[in-house]
Amino acid sequence: xxxxxxxxxxxxxxxxxxxxxxxxxxxxxxxxxxxxxxxxxxxxxxxxxxxxxxxxxxxxxxxxxxxxxxxxxxxxxxxxxxxxxxxxxxxxxxxxxxxxxxxxxxxxxxxxxxxxxxxxxxx
Amino acid sequence: xxxxxxxxxxxxxxxxxxxxxxxxxxxxxxxxxxxxxxxxxxxxxxxxxxxxxxxxxxxxxxxxxxxxxxxxxxxxxxxxxxxxxxxxxxxxxxxxxxxxxxxxxxxxxxxxxxxxxxxxxxxxxxxxxxxxxxxxxxxxxxxxxxxxxxxxxxxxxxxxxxxxxxxxxxxxxxxxxxxxxxxxxxxxxxxxxxxxxxxxxxxxxxxxxxxxxxxxxxxxxxxxxxxxxxxxxxxxxxxxxxxxxxxxxxxxxxxxxxxxxxxxxxxxxxxxxxxxxxxxxxxxxxxxxxxxxxxxxxxxxxxxxxxxxxxxxxxxxxxxxxxxxxxxxxxxxxxxxxxxxxxxxxxxxxxxxxxxxxxxxxxxxxxxxxxxxxxxxxxxxxxxxxxxxxxxxxxxxxxxxxxxxxxxxxxxxxxxxxxxxxxxxxxxxxxxxxxxxxxxxxxxxxxxxxxxxxxxxxxxxxxxxxxxxxxxxxxxxxxxxxxxxxxxxxxxxxxxxxxxxxxxxxxxxx
Ligand SMILES: Cc1cc2nc3c(=O)[nH]c(=O)nc-3n(C[C@H](O)[C@H](O)[C@H](O)COP(=O)(O)OP(=O)(O)OC[C@H]3O[C@@H](n4cnc5c(N)ncnc54)[C@H](O)[C@@H]3O)c2cc1C
Numbered sequence: 001x002x003x004x005x006x007x008x009x010x011x012x013x014x015x016x017x018x019x020x021x022x023x024x025x026x027x028x029x030x031x032x033x034x035x036x037x038x039x040x041x042x043x044x045x046x047x048x049x050x051x052x053x054x055x056x057x058x059x060x061x062x063x064x065x066x067x068x069x070x071x072x073x074x075x076x077x078x079x080x081x082x083x084x085x086x087x088x089x090x091x092x093x094x095x096x097x098x099x100x101x102x103x104x105x106x107x108x109x110x111x112x113x114x115x116x117x118x119x120x121x122x123x
Numbered sequence: 124x125x126x127x128x129x130x131x132x133x134x135x136x137x138x139x140x141x142x143x144x145x146x147x148x149x150x151x152x153x154x155x156x157x158x159x160x161x162x163x164x165x166x167x168x169x170x171x172x173x174x175x176x177x178x179x180x181x182x183x184x185x186x187x188x189x190x191x192x193x194x195x196x197x198x199x200x201x202x203x204x205x206x207x208x209x210x211x212x213x214x215x216x217x218x219x220x221x222x223x224x225x226x227x228x229x230x231x232x233x234x235x236x237x238x239x240x241x242x243x244x245x246x247x248x249x250x251x252x253x254x255x256x257x258x259x260x261x262x263x264x265x266x267x268x269x270x271x272x273x274x275x276x277x278x279x280x281x282x283x284x285x286x287x288x289x290x291x292x293x294x295x296x297x298x299x300x301x302x303x304x305x306x307x308x309x310x311x312x313x314x315x316x317x318x319x320x321x322x323x324x325x326x327x328x329x330x331x332x333x334x335x336x337x338x339x340x341x342x343x344x345x346x347x348x349x350x351x352x353x354x355x356x357x358x359x360x361x362x363x364x365x366x367x368x369x370x371x372x373x374x375x376x377x378x379x380x381x382x383x384x385x386x387x388x389x390x391x392x393x394x395x396x397x398x399x400x401x402x403x404x405x406x407x408x409x410x411x412x413x414x415x416x417x418x419x420x421x422x423x424x425x426x427x428x429x430x431x432x433x434x435x436x437x438x439x440x441x442x443x444x445x446x447x448x449x450x451x452x453x454x455x456x457x458x459x460x461x462x463x464x465x466x467x468x469x470x471x472x473x474x475x476x477x478x479x480x481x482x483x484x485x486x487x488x489x490x491x492x493x494x495x496x497x498x499x500x501x502x503x504x505x506x507x508x509x510x511x512x513x514x515x516x517x518x519x520x521x522x523x524x525x526x527x528x529x530x531x532x533x534x535x536x537x538x539x540x541x542x543x544x545x546x547x548x549x550x551x552x553x554x555x556x557x558x559x560x561x562x563x564x565x566x567x568x569x570x571x572x573x574x575x576x577x578x579x580x581x582x583x584x585x586x587x588x589x590x591x592x593x594x595x596x597x598x599x600x601x602x603x604x605x606x607x608x609x610x611x612x613x614x615x616x617x618x619x620x621x622x623x624x625x626x627x628x629x630x631x632x633x
Contacts, residue, residue, distance in 0.1 A: 029439050038253055042425040043245050044272060044484025048210045050133060050147060050193070075211065076124020077153035117151070119246045121255045122162040122216045 027092065033085035034115070046116055047084045049073070053111035061103050073114035082115035124153050125172050133206060135193040139492055139553050145185070145204045148176070151211035152239075162216040162237075163327045169212050169239065170301065170309040170329065170353045177305035177351065180205060180619050187619055189351045191241065191277025194270070195580035196492055198624045199281060199346040207351065209241035210274060215250045217259070218356075222324035234262055234359045235298070235319070238275050240352050245271035248478025251359055261362040261416070265296045267477050269427070272484035276352045281580025282344045284528050284538045284546060285481070286393045286411075291531030292538045294343040299356035301330055302342065302349055304609060305616050309353060312609075314339045319356055328354075333609070341605035343533040346579055348620050348630065349609055364420075365393055365411040365480060367470040374404045375504065381408075382503050382527070385542065394527040397469065398507070399461040400514035401454045409469050416476065423473040427483035443490035446520050446552040456520035464522045492557055495548040495578035496564070499540040500527065502573045509567040510547060517560055521549045534602045535594060537576035546578070558584065565589075587629035599630075607633040 037043030049072065056066045073081040089109040090098075098106045131147040134140060150172055152165050160168065180187045188202035189209050200206070216237040223232055238247060244267055251262040266287035273283055284292035299319045300312045311330035313319050318334060325332045342349045373381075378396065381387050388394075393411030430436040437445075446456065470480060498506050503525075510523050526546045528538040538544040551557050561584055568575045569592070576593045577585055590599060610616045612633070621631040 027440070037245075038249055040422045041249070041479050042422070042428075042482045043249070044270075044425075044482055046243055046245060046272065046484065047192075048213075049149060050131070050208055052128075072128065074126075075151045075153035076126045076149075077155055077157055079153060079157075116210060116213050116241075116243075116246070119213050119215055119242060119250055121250070121259075122165070122214060123256055123259075 028090050028095070030088045031085065032088070045085060047113035048081060048116035049114040051087070051111050051113055053087075053109055055107060055109050057105060057107045059105055068110045070112060070114075073112075075117070081117065084113050084115040087111040124155065124168075125150050125176065133193075135195060135200065137196050137491060137493070137553070139196045140198050140201060142201060142203065142206070144202070144206050147206050147208065149208045149211060150176075152214060162214075165214055166216070166237070166239075166301075166354060167329050170303055173207070173303040173351050173353055174305060174309060176205075176207070177303055177616075177619060181305055181615060185619070186622060187351075188347050188622060189240070189276070191274030191280075192243065192272050194273050194277065195281050196494070197578075197580055197583040198622075199580055201622050201624060209276065209351075210243070212239040212241040212353070213243070213246055214239045215242060215247065218320070218324070222320055222327075224318040224321045227319050231358060233260060234361070235356055236262075236359065237354055237356050239354050240276040241274050243271065244268075244273055244275065244278060245478070245482065245484060247275060248476075252362055252476050252478045262359040263362045263477050265290050265358070265360055266293060267481045268293065269481055270483040271478070271481055275355060275357070279343060279355070280346050280352070282533065282535070282537050282578065283580070284526065285477075286395050286526035287529060288388045288391055288394045288527045288543060289529055291529045292533075292536065294533045294536060295531035296358050297343060297355045298358055300339065300342050300352055301328065301354040302352045302609070304350035305619065306331070306611065310350075310609065312339050312342055335605075335608075337534070337601050338605040338609055340532050341534045341602045342609070344535040344537075344579060345602075345606070346624065347622070348625055349606055350620060362416045362476060364414045364416045364474055364476060366414045366474045367393075367409060367411050367480075368472065370465070370469055370471045371408040371410070373406050373408055375406065375507070378406050378408075378507075379504050382500055382545070388527075388543070395469070396525045397464065398511075398523050399457055400511040400521070400523060401457050402461075407465065407469070409471070411470065414474070420474060422479050423470075423475045425482045426468055426470065429467065440490055443552050446491075447554075453514070453518035453520045457522065460520055461522050468524075490553050491550055492553040492581075493548065493550050494557070494561065494581045495546050496568075496582065497528075497537050497540055497544040497546045497576050497578070498568070498573055500543045500545045503545055505571055505573060506545070506547060506568070509564060509571070509573075510549075513560060513563045513567060517556065517563065519551065519556065519560060521551050524548045534598050534605075535579070537578055537593075540574070540576070544576075548578075548581075583624075585624075585628045587627075590628050590630070603630065603633050606630075 094107045126149040128147040133142045185204040187205040189207045190200045266285040268283045279294045303309045308331045312333045314336045315334045392413040395409035398406045528544045530539040625631040
């Protein structure tokens with residue numbers, strides 16, 4: 001949208017900000033995923049499992065951290081799968097908590113999906 | 124092996140369906156002993172694990188549903204009890220020469236593969252187009268959708284289609300189905316008049332043969348209602364390239380002349396068209412012709428990648444936000460949307476295999492719905508007018524895309540209009556305007572006596588009356604009778620696979 005349209009219509013800007021906060025649930029999400037594929041072709045997103053997530057926090061500007069241990073990226077026999085993608089989410093409440101505590105408490109939600117095992121050729 | 128994750132909340136990829144599950148269950152090809160297994164052992168382990176799970180569900184009176192990639196936007200994967208994630212069953216098997224039925228054509232043998240239910244279209248493309256074994260020829264799928272993230276069984280069960288004007292939709296390349304229904308053995312279904320595998324093979328995969336054309340054609344588009352499908356035999360073809368010239372801008376009279384001329388289709392393989400419903404007489408034609416495969420050509424730029432080089436892209440809910448922006452007219456929003464669509468969503472001046480051209484998988488468009496309906500190509504002009512009028516009336520920002528598909532064999536194939544189906548698709552914000560707009564479209568189509576069908580995996584509006592309008596009593600009876608026969612008329616077993624979608628369509632009872 002052009003700047004001039006927003007300047008001419010301040011109401012639009014306010015509504016836009018309001019909608020960003022409500023429709024977007026005040027939620028900021030960053031996706032981390034694999035890309036590429038054999039011989040340069042784009043394989044895109046190829047998860048093998050559904051989303052799993054855990055809330056986590058850092059305290060005192062990183063002096064204390066709470067790690068996320070991923071235990072579900074395994075096959076039935078216990079052998080490990082890679083991680084296909086990760087999502088880092090902060091909703092409105094988490095953002096407010098970080099601001100009000102001046103970053104002493106910084107909560108986020110981490111989600112992930114595991115990768116698929118490699119398809120092999122069975123002649 | 125089976126791995127149970129317990130109670131989970133779950134949503135599909137576009138977050139149009141939100142569920143609380145009693146148990147999310149993963150199934151994979153590993154085994155407790157850690158042995159590497161033969162292809163038959165792998166197939167038999169998966170079908171046994173799944174059959175045992177169904178038997179347990181029966182005893183415990185649980186509903187169970189398989190999911191693939193959760194890409195369906197309608198509620199066809201819904202269950203409140205057990206959801207079985209099949210994505211880890213992603214192996215592909217070549218068939219021994221002596222395993223084919225005696226009537227199966229010789230020239231097709233090297234083109235047939237057995238695929239496990241959870242292999243994705245992208246994985247399958249790599250397996251077929253870039254063979255690891257030097258003795259194998261490179262092959263391609265006969266048709267695919269825009270995306271490549273669906274699992275093979277999910278794509279078939281929800282009637283995924285591309286724009287194969289002379290072939291059909293994804294279900295049309297399946298020639299045998301292995302399905303578990305909680306009986307003593309898995310069932311191996313083939314068409315009675317098109318046999319593929321012989322008794323020795325069927326014995327080796329520990330299955331019971333069911334050569335029945337009606338049951339086969341019903342089980343293709345069956346959205347999880349026919350049990351849990353563990354594997355398909357699919358037919359592919361020798362690798363080919365598709366070549367797309369620059370997108371052509373044409374007017375409605377040219378659209379009418381081309382699309383209604385049967386000879387037009389002789390030389391094209393893939394046909395799409397897009398239009399902005401606010402533009403009066405401009406249509407954009409995307410024509411793909413088949414050309415010989417040439418090694419070493421560069422990969423085409425992937426479509427639908429909305430992330431720039433530095434990783435910036437709109438947030439998950441930004442599309443919904445922009446589409447709902449007040450004080451900006453639908454027409455204005457559409458201008459921006461359409462420009463982006465032409466730039467990022469269409470194949471123009473490219474050449475590649477279907478595995479290189481149709482790769483879209485990364486889509487985080489929560490709150491956004493993709494939906495589609497099909498009519499006969501004979502009704503194209505009237506339907507374009509209806510689409511334009513309805514969009515303008517409700518002042519919606521949306522782009523229409525059409526894809527032309529040859530009719531196929533599935534009983535509930537929504538792309539089976541003659542002489543060809545034209546599928547009208549559009550993306551729309553997932554809110555109250557979506558059902559309102561679709562009702563308006565359907566009512567207008569009905570008012571003009573245009574026979575329509577709704578996309579099973581994109582459209583939630585199929586109820587009893589609509590099912591009858593779309594398919595008629597004879598097809599509904601065939602599908603229901605096939606389901607009952609497959610389950611040996613055991614109501615208790617069928618109930619395991621019933622869900623709200625089937626109930627709404629009146630398909631839960633025989
Ligand atoms: C980005 C994107 C692009 C798309 N492009 C197209 C397109 O070009 N053309 C088109 O027609 N559609 C398209 N779709 C729709 C999509 O192809 C269908 O929704 C398809 O059915 C999804 O396959 P899936 O593996 O995700 O299956 P799911 O959504 O997980 O499941 C679909 C159905 O299959 C059933 N099922 C899955 N596995 C099994 C099994 N093993 N046994 C029995 N039943 C099973 C499920 O119960 C459910 O009823 C697109 C969707 C998205 C999100």
